Amino acid sequence: MELDPVLLSRIQFAFVISFHIIFPSFTIGLAAWLATIEGMRLATGKPIYRRVFDFWLKVFALSFGMGVVTGIVMAFQFGTNWSVLAERSGPIQGPLLGYEGFTAFMLEATFFGVMLLGRDRVPPWFYFFSCCMVSLGTMFSSFWILCNNSWMQVPLGHAVVDSKIVPEDWWAITTGPIVRVRWPHMLFAAFLTTGMSVIATGAWYVRRRIYYEEGRVMLHWGLGLVAVIIPVQLLFGHLTGGYVVKYQPSKIAAIEGRWHNEKPASEVLIAWPDVENRRNLFAITLPPPWGSMIDSGSTTAEEVGLDSIPPENWPPMRIPFFTFRIMVGMGVIILAVSWFGVWLRWRGRLETTQWYLWIAFLSFPTGFVAVLAGWFTAEVGRQPWVVYGLLRTQDAVTPSLTGGDVLFSLIAYIVVYAVIYSSGFYYIYRLLRDGPAVEVRAALPGPARATALRGAE
Amino acid sequence: MSAVEPSGLALFWAAVIAGAILVYVILDGFDLGVGILFGTTRDAALRDEMMGTISPFWDGNETWLVIVAASLFGAFPTVYAVFLPAFYIPALLLLLSLIFRGVAFEFRYGAGGRALWDWGFFLGSTIVAFVQGAAVGAMIRGIPLVNGQYAGGPFEWLRPLPVLTGIGLVLGYALLGAGWLTMKSQGVLRDWAWHRISRLAGSVLVVLGIAIIAAFIARARMTGNLFMDRPWGLVFPGLGLLAMAGVFIGVRERRDGMPFAMTVVFFIAAFLSLAVMFWPYMIPYSVTVASAAAPDKSLSFMFWGAGAFVLPVIAIYTAVVYWVFRGKLRKGYG
Numbered sequence: 001m002e003l004d005p006v007l008l009s010r011i012q013f014a015f016v017i018s019f020h021i022i023f024p025s026f027t028i029g030l031a032a033w034l035a036t037i038e039g040m041r042l043a044t045g046k047p048i049y050r051r052v053f054d055f056w057l058k059v060f061a062l063s064f065g066m067g068v069v070t071g072i073v074m075a076f077q078f079g080t081n082w083s084v085l086a087e088r089s090g091p092i093q094g095p096l097l098g099y100e101g102f103t104a105f106m107l108e109a110t111f112f113g114v115m116l117l118g119r120d121r122v123p124p125w126f127y128f129f130s131c132c133m134v135s136l137g138t139m140f141s142s143f144w145i146l147c148n149n150s151w152m153q154v155p156l157g158h159a160v161v162d163s164k165i166v167p168e169d170w171w172a173i174t175t176g177p178i179v180r181v182r183w184p185h186m187l188f189a190a191f192l193t194t195g196m197s198v199i200a201t202g203a204w205y206v207r208r209r210i211y212y213e214e215g216r217v218m219l220h221w222g223l224g225l226v227a228v229i230i231p232v233q234l235l236f237g238h239l240t241g242g243y244v245v246k247y248q249p250s251k252i253a254a255i256e257g258r259w260h261n262e263k264p265a266s267e268v269l270i271a272w273p274d275v276e277n278r279r280n281l282f283a284i285t286l287p288p289p290w291g292s293m294i295d296s297g298s299t300t301a302e303e304v305g306l307d308s309i310p311p312e313n314w315p316p317m318r319i320p321f322f323t324f325r326i327m328v329g330m331g332v333i334i335l336a337v338s339w340f341g342v343w344l345r346w347r348g349r350l351e352t353t354q355w356y357l358w359i360a361f362l363s364f365p366t367g368f369v370a371v372l373a374g375w376f377t378a379e380v381g382r383q384p385w386v387v388y389g390l391l392r393t394q395d396a397v398t399p400s401l402t403g404g405d406v407l408f409s410l411i412a413y414i415v416v417y418a419v420i421y422s423s424g425f426y427y428i429y430r431l432l433r434d435g436p437a438v439e440v441r442a443a444l445p446g447p448a449r450a451t452a453l454r455g456a457e
Numbered sequence: 458m459s460a461v462e463p464s465g466l467a468l469f470w471a472a473v474i475a476g477a478i479l480v481y482v483i484l485d486g487f488d489l490g491v492g493i494l495f496g497t498t499r500d501a502a503l504r505d506e507m508m509g510t511i512s513p514f515w516d517g518n519e520t521w522l523v524i525v526a527a528s529l530f531g532a533f534p535t536v537y538a539v540f541l542p543a544f545y546i547p548a549l550l551l552l553l554s555l556i557f558r559g560v561a562f563e564f565r566y567g568a569g570g571r572a573l574w575d576w577g578f579f580l581g582s583t584i585v586a587f588v589q590g591a592a593v594g595a596m597i598r599g600i601p602l603v604n605g606q607y608a609g610g611p612f613e614w615l616r617p618l619p620v621l622t623g624i625g626l627v628l629g630y631a632l633l634g635a636g637w638l639t640m641k642s643q644g645v646l647r648d649w650a651w652h653r654i655s656r657l658a659g660s661v662l663v664v665l666g667i668a669i670i671a672a673f674i675a676r677a678r679m680t681g682n683l684f685m686d687r688p689w690g691l692v693f694p695g696l697g698l699l700a701m702a703g704v705f706i707g708v709r710e711r712r713d714g715m716p717f718a719m720t721v722v723f724f725i726a727a728f729l730s731l732a733v734m735f736w737p738y739m740i741p742y743s744v745t746v747a748s749a750a751a752p753d754k755s756l757s758f759m760f761w762g763a764g765a766f767v768l769p770v771i772a773i774y775t776a777v778v779y780w781v782f783r784g785k786l787r788k789g790y791g
Binding site: 101166398413 | 557605
């Protein structure tokens, strides 16, 4: 069997980036959560906030480390496996990703150290300031990634000179209409991911009546934040869909399971797409003009179907179709869990409703699943393009690569990640299981993250 | 491949990358070296103390590798797109080793399976050193291109010359690490390190001597001749030899900081020798600084944020950390 370096490189990229994105989306939210809790401690002076803070700080340190080491792998993927992409669009993607590296590492080098080790060496206001800066830094870091990815989704502000794609207008690249909705969509996704993890941890403690006070703080704060953020996130999700309708007809047609042009269009809720015969089986469909209203905000608009797009420009249709529904489904679960929890709290029954605490605990992966499903929708839906309309994925791969090379590296990544991730998850699980310390410890000894974590053990 | 003379911005970023590589080699070099030496003893107390001498520094040191990669992709995408495919398997080994080695610092205390992480730390450090050295050897041989993309096989980096330079860099980093240990430790660990420096320095000289002969043989078959165009460049290998003499003097007189300082000078001399050999090429002997540079619009976009602001912050931060943790390791750095 001939091994296809393009397909294997795509699988490898999907593998390393899926494992990577778990950590940044968690740490972006955690950094904001830690800054919030530290701000509350500063405002109220209550020691409970300090205990909750110290607990999540340990989780943050470990997740940040895992995010950094898996992120370094990402920085090299463009060069090793996608060298034609790196060479042709490097003048645009290089500076954007370069800025991400610079931002992330400047952050790690400065305020992150204060956060881990500076508690007793700097004044409280400066400590809080450092927490805010770390949070700001993680958001900034994601900004550059979203700039870069939004440019790959809808290239703007560029020119093509001698087959190279060069920047014309950095302003359009960094503040274009697409990144303006996609960056907040990613940030809110990160906040929700962490929020659901905080809620689940709190529910776990409260249900078992261990670390009860800390658990309640996590549960109350997590529910409040998630309940407020989720409707905003649904709005930004809708706005993100708006750019897809406008610029990426092949992706929206795949997401909607729409085979033929319709005016006005119906809306497929769920179905099994039959790609061969260009139809949906077992479909549950809302009648027209629902599809037009959702996609274009109009009762009469025509919506494009896959029929009017050449099949060589179709994405692998079933993946975005289902991942999109998984993402939306997670959003609905998050909405239900958080709003119902807030209602229970309002009725004063939150801590005693055992079955709800179970559900809140079990819903901890909802945010992670939504983030992964959302990225799969965006990235697989963009195929067969790597830079939409400009460069096809199959033309972007490193020419000297053989299928054997990529198979070797893919297996190596899978083996190493299996070892690293199982140990890392076990370590984080142990931190969560052991719970917050009863007493606030003295300054963590040692300066490095490693030493800090060891001291915190 | 239009421009003949590199623009000022291109020169700035080339200088940043060269400087960052040199800083990286020296800084991560000593902690990789300590990782290599870590595997040569079974004494748990010595191992913990070795880890202790580098734990405040190692992740900051690796930052410089990311600066190299980020600047390269941003400023010289052509080089990035040729270099990484040419070193596909070494780059993979480098990344996986850096991951293993990096998490070992934390996991050996809390994730169970300590022997696994100790092995990972030693092997990871050694493999990182070897593939970096091998990359230098492969660059001296020259990297074949067709239409601006790498056109060689996946194992060019395992020819005799790259293997020699790979072993040379493992020994060189170990020497740097041993010098770091005599400078930063006391008692048993310092004596342990003193006993290894002369042998390491001797091995470095022998391996590099053979590698230089191999390099002349490899290059004689191609165009150009190492230093023949720029004989003044021979100053730098000369400086390297003097620095090595300094290492031996440091050992004889037991001056704690001297082997490290002299090894650093040796590395600088070696780096400058290579720079003289390669200039104006970034990918020997086909891609020049001028032909690889991104358009000035990209370079200036990077300059005003990363060049003028982030780089100075990282440089100052690095200096402050080394100042705060100066002197000998006592009970941890606490």
